[in-house]
Amino acid sequence: MRYHPIAADQTDRAAEYHAAGPVPAVSAAEYRAELQARQYRPEWTWFAEDEDGEFLARAVWWGRADSAYPVALDCLHVRDGAGEPAALAAELLAAGHAAFAEAGAERPPLYNILALPGDWHERPDVVAAVEWRVEAARKAGLTEENERLRLEWTAGSPVPEATGRLxxxxxxxxxxxxxxxxxxxxxxxxxxxxxxxxxxxxxxxxxxxxxxxxxxxxxxxxxxxxxxxxxxxxxxxxxxxxxxxxxxxxxxxxxxxxxxxxxxxxxxxxxxxxxxxxxxxxxxxxxxxxxxxxxxxxxxxxxxxxxxxxxxxxxx
The missing domain is CATH 3.40.630.30 (Gcn5-related N-acetyltransferase (GNAT))
Structure with a gap:
């Protein structure tokens, strides 16, 4: 197995990588848009590739347009039937982390398992998909875990009025x-x-x-x-x-x-x-x-x- 970032001429292949499962993946359109904005980059997009040249796992890291190193892992998928997903993903993450450290990053990027539904703890398929990702991240040194809510206010919602208390x-x-x-x-x-x-x-x-x-x-x-x-x-x-x-x-x-x-x-x-x-x-x-x-x-x-x-x- 070979773990490596993509070459500049492989971005279409990276964008079109098939990623199934209950944890949402970065779509081809999203990948291309973020690539254009320099928030995804070829050197931050890593694959596990077998001896036949098949991409078996994908890790996509994100950073700001002016970032020297990636800030967060946005997307991690292992192809069905590729083997034990946690082990393969852990090797992929470790390879990426080592490359970022060699380039000067002081800490490995965090991993956001994004867009989980509110009831994910009651959905066995989502729980299983999260569990192998957590196991992989821990093996790769990301041992501190937290769960957060993402919230939003949208135009048309009431705007809280100032009361004068502050x-x-x-x-x-x-x-x-x-x-x-x-x-x-x-x-x-x-x-x-x-x-x-x-x-x-x-x-x-x-x-x-x-x-x-x-x-x-x-x-x-x-x-x-x-x-x-x-x-x-x-x-x-x-x-x-x-x-x-x-x-x-x-x-x-x-x-x-x-x-x-x-x-x-x-x-x-x-x-x-x-x-x-x-x-x-x-x-x-x-x-x-x-x-x-x-x-x-x-x-x-x-x-x-x-x-x-x-x-x-x-x-x-």
Whole structure:
């Protein structure tokens, strides 16, 4: 078996690769569009090829147009009858990870098992398809697992009205950095808790802030949230992906939690995007973060899919 990225003249073959099963695959049209946008690339599209030249498994990694390395694995499929899928897929992922590390990537890309239906845990065919992918990812070093909801607000849905309970203002980077540090304390977000277990609060705050500064959204959208008397309450970071306006980052400082202020913060983000004419606002939250999921529901967001995310442990 040979594991390798495709050549530049093999993109049509990569796009047309037949991928059956209950976990959705990247379609030929989607693959070509992302390739055109440089978010898929030949060197990020890997195959397991047998001695007869047949492609038995495909792994498609995604990155931003200006990324030096891929950010996430979007699609992983093994052809029916090709053997034990977890073992074959694990070898394919390991080969890709090794190549990315040799090129300078500090960590392997995470793996998003995308577009899972809301009831996937009750569907044996989907459970089996997810299980071998999780096993493959773990064998390839992606040992941390989380499940998240993808939600969206669409034009025509009610826009939460400002109540006056919070005042939203601009601030400089140092002020936001301090609020990143404070909001992380006691957070229910799985990724934040893992980061704080692997690094100090200062580094964690700086890395989170750097991520949102690098996102497609505008820095000018960011707002701190205060009570009318000037007491800090939290922050709202409307952001964007390469595809849609996005909720980004939001939170309430520990001493102000439990008062329903997260609804006010989320409402501000929604208003910013809606006022700009957004047709769709996307968001994600962990399935275990029940209060945040409930806030999205109250604000008119609906769950569109579930995702299982696997990634490598963070270096200390």
């Amino acid at each position: 005042v939203f203002t601009e601030a400089d980077d140092e002020a936001f950095l301090e609020v990143f540090r404070r909001i992380a304390v006691g957070s229910l977000d799985v990724n934040t808790r893992r980061e704080l277990a692997a690094m100090d609060a200062e580094r964690q705050a700086r890395e989170d802030m750097a991520f949102y500064l690098d996102a497609p959204g505008e820095r000018s959208w960011w707002r701190l949230a205060h009570l009318p008397d000037g007491t800090l309450a939290g922050m709202a970071i409307p952001s964007a992906t390469p595809y849609h306006r996005n909720v980004g980052y939001l939170g309430v400082v520990p001493e102000q939690r439990g008062r329903g202020l997260i609804d006010e913060v989320l409402g501000e983000i929604t208003r910013v995007h809606a006022a700009a004419g957004a047709e769709r606002i996307t968001a994600t939250t962990d399935t275990v973060n029940v209060p945040m999921a409930a806030a999205f529901t109250r604000a008119g967001y609906r769950v569109t899919e579930r995702r299982v995310i696997l990634e490598a442990p963070r270096p200390a």
